């Protein structure tokens with residue numbers, strides 16, 4: 001079989017489905033409390049999901065599904081929790097043989113093999129409305145380094161390149177991935193942090209050829225420093241078209257390329273040329289796009305980036321809704337720039353409009369509200385014939401109201417109180433108002449341009 005980036009769609013599907021089967025049967029199905037509970041609730045045995053088509057039947061989930069009350073501690077339920085006996089039952093192929101050989105030659109070695117597979121050793125923080133830890137095991141970090149080496153090669157870099165990173169040193173995907181990428185690629189790397197003076201010192205100390213920097217800091221950093229032999233400016237994060245242009249200007253004749261990945265994942269994807277799209281790793285992550293409002297899979301159109309990790313333990317993700325939205329579909333033909341055949345996510349990434357940052361009138365602090373969770377609390381209620389969620393400017397400046405319009409099927413008060421209570425409990429936000437309306441009034445409030453009859457409207 002050709003290498004990871006030159007496989008035909010058929011070869012990719014074969015590798016993906018085999019990895020998917022292992023991931024569901026041997027990892028998340030038996031060992032993750034969250035996914036185990038979810039499969040039970042859906043009445044679908046994890047082991048029955050054998051192909052991408054089977055997977056597509058499972059509803060996609062996001063952070064509010066895992067932390068319904070808004071408590072980030074619930075994200076621990078994503079993490080695989082295996083005991084040694086369970087591991088021997090589920091570990092597949094070569095891992096199982098290795099573990100059993102170790103068991104014969106010594107209990108301690110057997111325990112180490114199990115721990116490398118299943119025990120979280122490294123965490124980074126992710127999330128939008130919430131901030132929660134994402135766990136990686138020792139073996140996960142090997143996969144991260146492998147993905148990092150691939151990203152390095154997509155970026156056209158070699159082990160001879162020397163990296164200085166102006167990305168803040170933190171438990172973030174940006175920093176963690178970049179450090180493992182350099183390690184995986186065998187390239188020297190310095191991480192002085194984001195302070196331009198410290199970055200300048202690092203650039204004087206080593207013959208750097210690559211400067212990594214966040215898109216929002218890039219122009220300032222580039223104009224403040226003598227870049228010497230730096231040939232590549234690596235933006236860590238998805239830049240807007242505008243930022244790209246500004247950075248390219250500040251970078252002069254240096255190459256400007258970018259690296260981006262959803263924060264809850266473990267890997268970042270690289271571009272091979274500016275705006276070529278994010279080159280994914282089809283044997284490590286299966287990417288789908290879903291409609292941000294309904295979770296349905298659009299046919300070739302844009303949508304919310306949804307990730308299923310293959311081979312990762314720790315906080316393993318299945319059809320995970322990242323909240324990152326792209327306007328076009330995934331490219332699956334060979335890349336016109338580098339010829340790689342891996343699926344590519346469109347370069348322009350925005351935050352779902354259903355994640356809104358608002359100053360709700362009755363709270364003191366700005367809140368990050370996931371309107372999908374609000375919609376989720378209203379969808380499928382049999383006491384409502386229709387509903388609409390609106391974020392509207394409040395009479396007080398810089399503040400907003402969360403208004404929920406409902407058309408009850410029966411008792412109006414009971415339906416309104418039920419909707420209010422469930423939005424509070426499920427989405428963790430208190431509606432400013434629940435208004436009972438007629439079906440005609442509701443229809444009049446829906447934006448006419450949208451044929452899909454959106455249920456969530458932000459009026460600013």
Ligand SMILES: [Zn+2]
Nearest residue numbers: 272335337338
């Ligand atoms: Zn390419």
